[in-house]
Amino acid sequence: MSEPSATDRRARERATGRAPGLSDALLAEVVDALAADALDLAAGLAAVLHPADLADLLEQLDAADRPRLVRALGEQFPADTLGYLDSEVRTRLVEDLGPEAAARIVARLETDDAVELLSDLDPALQRAILQALPLSERAFLEQGLAFPEYSAGRLMAREFVALPDYWTVGQALDFLRAHDDLPDDFYEIFIVDVRFRPVGAVPLSRVVRSRREVPLRSLSMKELHTIPADTDQEQVAFLFKQYGLVSAPVVSPEGRLLGTITVDDVVDVIDEEAEDDLLKLGGVAETDVFASPLETARRRVPWLLVSMVSATLGATVIDAFGASIEQLVALAVLMPISAALGGNAGVQTLAVVVRGLAVKELTRANAPKMLLKELAVGALNGTAIMTVAFAMTLVWFGMLDLAIVFAASILVTITVAALIGVTVPLLLERFGFDPAIASSVFVTPTIDAIGFFTFLSLATFWLL
């Protein structure tokens, strides 16, 4: 089960210095320089880093040292470092820098990164930064902020290349060579009609391979996946993954081209969505590595409270059979094993179903097939584990009847766990809730309670 290979290799790469980025030694030097108030030295050390690695460095520093280093770097501070920072760290840093300094950095960002940064801030600071920006930039950012959170409109960059549909490759090349205000990186030229609606997209690899007289239109890709600006980012990520897109045009309700989403933004979304499912299954709402202990505790405590309330169900079942336990304490001893097995089998099914829904391998069409399969798996593994449980109980307590009752209840519990593990997330999805919240917090205690009831009632009526 253990797969050390990937991590092994990672450790080896770190050792041979092949892994890029921030070394522990450099981090220590910067920390020392900051502690000694040698700001120029710290800035000199940090200035050689790639923005992504500089972001890692800032994350590792104490919160108070981050604005000191950024101020020391001055104009050398690469604005896109902010795009690589954890949002918690970024918000705090921008607050500490103050609106004027922050505005100077924001002005150098691409619109999508600037909008993402501003959207996390509290309204007063957001307004202060916007007011410190030149009018033209402010307008773009305010438009971006007007789109709903987690929408395509928030993700898109306003920088793109769109040309009329009757142009040729030669006209396009002449235009591109003559204009300086084009985006740094783009992968496609969008073709637009007179109303600025995208009617095609030409990958640059086709532009460079074609003669000057070829019309752009004839080079356009077969399918154009236009994305309405209010599309949810999860759906955007799905489109990019499903069709292997590198970039896609974002359009207004009238179909006008507003901006473009590129795959690097989507990689972040895919990462976030996967993280979301992982953390919810673990009973955490969001990642909190860089949040304060008080804030972290505040975010996690509701899940614990729900867990406590759900666990009371199992406790009530046990309470009802108190007399049986008084007569035969072995029942109390075996109960946590039943709970662990049921919980584990349930979470196994749950993880596969939540993931299957997320990647749309599991749909309404094949859900009944999935349920039957999971029940079969539950019955198979229930039988296998039942055998082990029977032998263990017999050896431990030397009571054949108890071993039979415990083994039977294990089979029921594991099969019920499969049933609940499939149906609860499917029902949540069906009624518009996030299936990932069907986490251990709800599913496991329910399975436990059913397991306890099965075991204790069988024991009461047959053994005692």
Added chain:
Amino acid sequence: MSEPSATDRRARERATGRAPGLSDALLAEVVDALAADALDLAAGLAAVLHPADLADLLEQLDAADRPRLVRALGEQFPADTLGYLDSEVRTRLVEDLGPEAAARIVARLETDDAVELLSDLDPALQRAILQALPLSERAFLEQGLAFPEYSAGRLMAREFVALPDYWTVGQALDFLRAHDDLPDDFYEIFIVDVRFRPVGAVPLSRVVRSRREVPLRSLSMKELHTIPADTDQEQVAFLFKQYGLVSAPVVSPEGRLLGTITVDDVVDVIDEEAEDDLLKLGGVAETDVFASPLETARRRVPWLLVSMVSATLGATVIDAFGASIEQLVALAVLMPISAALGGNAGVQTLAVVVRGLAVKELTRANAPKMLLKELAVGALNGTAIMTVAFAMTLVWFGMLDLAIVFAASILVTITVAALIGVTVPLLLERFGFDPAIASSVFVTPTIDAIGFFTFLSLATFWLL
């Protein structure tokens, strides 16, 4: 805690038909056509789909119908559909088609997709397909298969554009226009020295914006992230995410350019790695939506066995305090609540730590800080939950002493859960194991046992 918004929007998009891909209606029509043996009709319906959607359709069909549909489509079957299929489904389909038909499809695939497909097959079938291929293609694929699994060499495509470092934009454009055997999509031109070692990369967006006389060398990006062919795919995904790469050159140990990895391949890897963590945390080794019940049961049963063995620890603790439980059954009633809370708090910490390690937000440098923070969170939430537990126990059993003992043990259990939730994955990572296997299977039962011991020993020495 529930966040229905994203799923709500998704449901709405489905309803308005804006979500792309395979409709339930089309699926039903194809299924009916296959059932009625109307193969031409089924092929006609399926032929209009994008390869990604055709892959979804195949996944939803019964295993026996998949080769029927593919044969019915004949030359109309887009080879890259195979790249979008779940690997389980793909392997089965290739087996059913037989080596000759499979080889005809494989010959139309890009090298990276072909290598991925072949690597999943059993050796005999792999050899049979390779032998049915033209010699030139076979050589490329055999080279690809020689790289270790999950390495950059397996991920890379052999199709790329590399030009000498002294060429100009004009020479490059003339070359590209004159050659027909270039890859369909590429985003950069690699510049190589006389030994075919990459010395730079020029994004196509810079090529199209530059005059013919500009030397390619002057357009090269500042950093070139070359990837040795034996680099693990997890490290490749990290590089792409960290530096926002769109493609990167893969090199031999001598530094020669071998191939290129593009971001669309990396998106799949990121997805797989995230899935891996999610499933391991749930106690499942790999996704098994399309595996048979027997195969699924076989893969999951080891985790259940481990779970059973670990749970025996808690059972042994309870057994040691059997006399106390006989005296006061309330102890047995409250134990599952302690287990649920400890397990939940532990998995919360575990999920955050596993995720933090995966995205490298959590490093050796800030691990002590993280441990202190999680202990503080544990103490804070332990105190909050302790209060609720105290009140609940007092109301339920009317015993002040019992309420105090239970509350105290809850505080200890939740704090210990934080300690274990941080240290176990960190230690696993340190000793070269995958931290995600520190799943509920190991961590939860350990916390349970400690919680039981705390509660039962306090109760025995103070209450009884």
